[in-house]
Amino acid sequence: MIEISRRSLVKSLLAAPVVLSSTSLFAQTQTTLTANYATTAFDALMAQAADLYAKHAGVSVTFQKPAPASGGELIKQTLLNAIAGGLPDISFSANNYVQRLASQNLAQPLDKLAATDSAWSQMQGHSTVGRIGQVDGHLYGVPFQVSVPVCMVNLALAEKAGADPRALPSDWPGIIALAKRISALGNGIVGGFFDLGAAWTFQALITADGGQMATPDGRDVAFEGPTGMKAMEVLKGFGEAGMISMSDKQAFQAFGAGTIGIYATSNNVLSNLEKQAAGNFEIGTIAWPLTSPNGLLPAGGRTGVVFTKDPDRQAAAWQFLQFMTSPEIQTLVVKATGAIPLDPDAVQDDKYLGGFYKEHKNHSGGLARAKHLTGWYSYPGENAVKINEIMIDRLSQVATLKAAPDAMLKSMSQEIRALLPKA
Numbered sequence: 001m002i003e004i005s006r007r008s009l010v011k012s013l014l015a016a017p018v019v020l021s022s023t024s025l026f027a028q029t030q031t032t033l034t035a036n037y038a039t040t041a042f043d044a045l046m047a048q049a050a051d052l053y054a055k056h057a058g059v060s061v062t063f064q065k066p067a068p069a070s071g072g073e074l075i076k077q078t079l080l081n082a083i084a085g086g087l088p089d090i091s092f093s094a095n096n097y098v099q100r101l102a103s104q105n106l107a108q109p110l111d112k113l114a115a116t117d118s119a120w121s122q123m124q125g126h127s128t129v130g131r132i133g134q135v136d137g138h139l140y141g142v143p144f145q146v147s148v149p150v151c152m153v154n155l156a157l158a159e160k161a162g163a164d165p166r167a168l169p170s171d172w173p174g175i176i177a178l179a180k181r182i183s184a185l186g187n188g189i190v191g192g193f194f195d196l197g198a199a200w201t202f203q204a205l206i207t208a209d210g211g212q213m214a215t216p217d218g219r220d221v222a223f224e225g226p227t228g229m230k231a232m233e234v235l236k237g238f239g240e241a242g243m244i245s246m247s248d249k250q251a252f253q254a255f256g257a258g259t260i261g262i263y264a265t266s267n268n269v270l271s272n273l274e275k276q277a278a279g280n281f282e283i284g285t286i287a288w289p290l291t292s293p294n295g296l297l298p299a300g301g302r303t304g305v306v307f308t309k310d311p312d313r314q315a316a317a318w319q320f321l322q323f324m325t326s327p328e329i330q331t332l333v334v335k336a337t338g339a340i341p342l343d344p345d346a347v348q349d350d351k352y353l354g355g356f357y358k359e360h361k362n363h364s365g366g367l368a369r370a371k372h373l374t375g376w377y378s379y380p381g382e383n384a385v386k387i388n389e390i391m392i393d394r395l396s397q398v399a400t401l402k403a404a405p406d407a408m409l410k411s412m413s414q415e416i417r418a419l420l421p422k423a
Helices: 006-015 040-057 071-084 095-103 111-115 118-124 155-160 172-183 197-208 226-240 248-256 267-277 311-323 327-337 344-348 354-359 361-367 384-399 405-419
Strands: 032-037 060-063 090-094 141-147 149-154 190-194 260-266 283-287 300-306
Touching: 032 040, 032 071, 032 311, 040 060, 040 311, 040 327, 071 090, 071 095, 071 384, 090 095, 090 141, 090 311, 095 141, 095 300, 111 118, 111 311, 141 267, 141 311, 141 327, 149 155, 149 172, 149 197, 149 267, 149 361, 155 172, 155 260, 155 283, 172 190, 172 226, 172 260, 190 226, 190 248, 197 226, 197 260, 197 384, 226 384, 226 405, 248 260, 248 267, 260 267, 267 283, 267 327, 267 361, 283 361, 300 311, 327 344, 327 354, 344 354, 354 361, 384 405
Parallel strands: 032 060, 032 090, 190 260
Antiparallel strands: 090 300, 141 300, 149 260, 149 283
């Protein structure tokens, strides 16, 4: 069985941060792991991580051609490969699909490997990483890239609307009121846009208020009540601030071009938006409001799951997943995407991200919620993707003032309920 200490691996990287030896510091093996992921935007990052790991651990990781668009495309590809017998050893799946992969006995439980890894145990003492990959109390995945929803603000437009860029509102009433003032500036400016891709941000409204998406048995919705109405009213507020129908890509481009005032979306796009806005306007961020003392946020992003059932390959896969949570790799991930680092040590150490956060204050909006993470829920059964599509469509109608919040909450809940497993 291959044994690679994550702590030793990190130490070896620290010893040679610039020039990496081509000679492995560990016993050479011929092990080659296979993996897949979604979206070509991660090509360079994955290639860099695999190269570092091969040089220091003697284990090659080869990636299959990535699913072109999203986590949804990857899950479809994975399910087809499962039938054809072509699953990789590892898959970096969207967090909301870990539950489905586990329920279909594709993702393998990692509890035994985690129990014997002291570095993993140490990380659990001051991190919420373990919650993200859990299903029914068992560990099925190790997060690699974690994102949270934030509100991004065009500070130039906010100031024109009378706001103090150094004292932005921190609750939904204040955020929506500012978005409405920005909308009143006219000239084609959209006051606010609420990104409903994958219905993740709606789930964030529910869980931030202490609610749940479903009953514990997964047979019924659990948000058809006050918590759901509060969420619907937030969407209505964005509609009243001028939100119009746009795709995720269009909204991203519009905010980067300076025509949207407040953009409720994932902190995962912050780095790219900063590049787009550079020289034109500054971006501010507002941490996602927690409207309950028990509020949590569903962790977006990607989690590494293990498909191989071979014990030796599982052990090798586990070590690679641990490497992907190391300060070195998390520093690359954060700088490339704006994600939340999984290793708290990386935030404090100037060798990694300490200096980065001092220079990039905007990233503190996501970091502020790092201790308030929970799993990204996905409904059980074969209709999970269809339910997601229904939610996006129905919620968009509320956010663009095409449907009343109370009526849509009731009808959407009924539609979802009809698609859930009955037993």
